[in-house]
Amino acid sequence: MNVGDWIQVVVTTILVCITGWYAWETRRMVKNMEKDREELHRPVLNFQLIAWEANSLKLRIMNVGSGVATDIDGKIESKNMNGLASFPWSYPSLISGQYQEFGFPVINGGSTQDRFNLNKIRENVSEVEARFKYKSTNGLDYELNEIISIKKVTDDWVASKMLVTQDHPDRIMARIAKALEAIKEELRKQ
Numbered sequence: 061m062n063v064g065d066w067i068q069v070v071v072t073t074i075l076v077c078i079t080g081w082y083a084w085e086t087r088r089m090v091k092n093m094e095k096d097r098e099e100l101h102r103p104v105l106n107f108q109l110i111a112w113e114a115n116s117l118k119l120r121i122m123n124v125g126s127g128v129a130t131d132i133d134g135k136i137e138s139k140n141m142n143g144l145a146s147f148p149w150s151y152p153s154l155i156s157g158q159y160q161e162f163g164f165p166v167i168n169g170g171s172t173q174d175r176f177n178l179n180k181i182r183e184n185v186s187e188v189e190a191r192f193k194y195k196s197t198n199g200l201d202y203e204l205n206e207i208i209s210i211k212k213v214t215d216d217w218v219a220s221k222m223l224v225t226q227d228h229p230d231r232i233m234a235r236i237a238k239a240l241e242a243i244k245e246e247l248r249k250q
Contacts, residue, residue: 098198103129105154107190107206109213110161115178117214119188121149121204122159127196129154134192134204138165138185149192164188178214185210 061069104125112118119136123129130153137146145165154160163175164185174180192204 098196098200101127101196101198102200103127103154103156103194103196103202105129105132105192105194105202105204107204107208109188109208109210111217112176116176117178117181118161118163118176119190120159120161121154121190121192123154123156126156128156129194129202130197132192132194134190136162136165136188136190138188140166140184140186142184178218181210182214182218 102125103123106122106124108120108122110118110120121132132152132154133148133150135146135148137144147165149160149162151160163172164181165188166174174184187207187209189207190204194202194204196202
């Protein structure tokens with residue numbers, strides 16, 4: 061082989077290596093884009109304790125992600141002084157921003173009102189737990205496993221006296237917005 065042939069072999073080998081590297085990087089980039097796309101449209105279920113009315117609480121499962129959660133299946137369990145109370149819950153789908161609300165699980169004999177009453181819940185329930193499995197529209201599996209300590213959350217609420225008045229944040233915000241609009245109008249007139 062002469063020098064020209066060796067140069068051609070070396071250049072060809074370098075081109076094959078560069079082409080292989082480009083193919084590898086392209087494959088990696090495509091996988092990352094697919095992963096990013098899935099994350100962009102991922103459902104994320106959130107378990108919340110909601111101050112509802114004066115001295116009332118309820119539980120909420122909400123899809124805070126941007127994708128649709130499907131085939132939601134699991135249970136909610138409250139740890140009571142007398143043991144555990146639970147109920148299964150399933151739902152076909154929750155779109156982004158959609159939620160479902162319900163009262164606390166109670167042991168047999170508890171009234172429906174006990175499921176929402178702040179004082180009864182604080183007396184009898186130490187924590188509430190949600191365990192759910194759900195899927196994205198792409199069929200990927202996700203889980204929600206969350207425990208809420210009732211005393212820890214509600215102590216601050218009770219201390220703030222927010223729960224003993226009808227001035228719940230949902231109602232206060234509307235009044236604040238209305239007052240701000242009135243101020244804005246007054247400033248425009250000046």
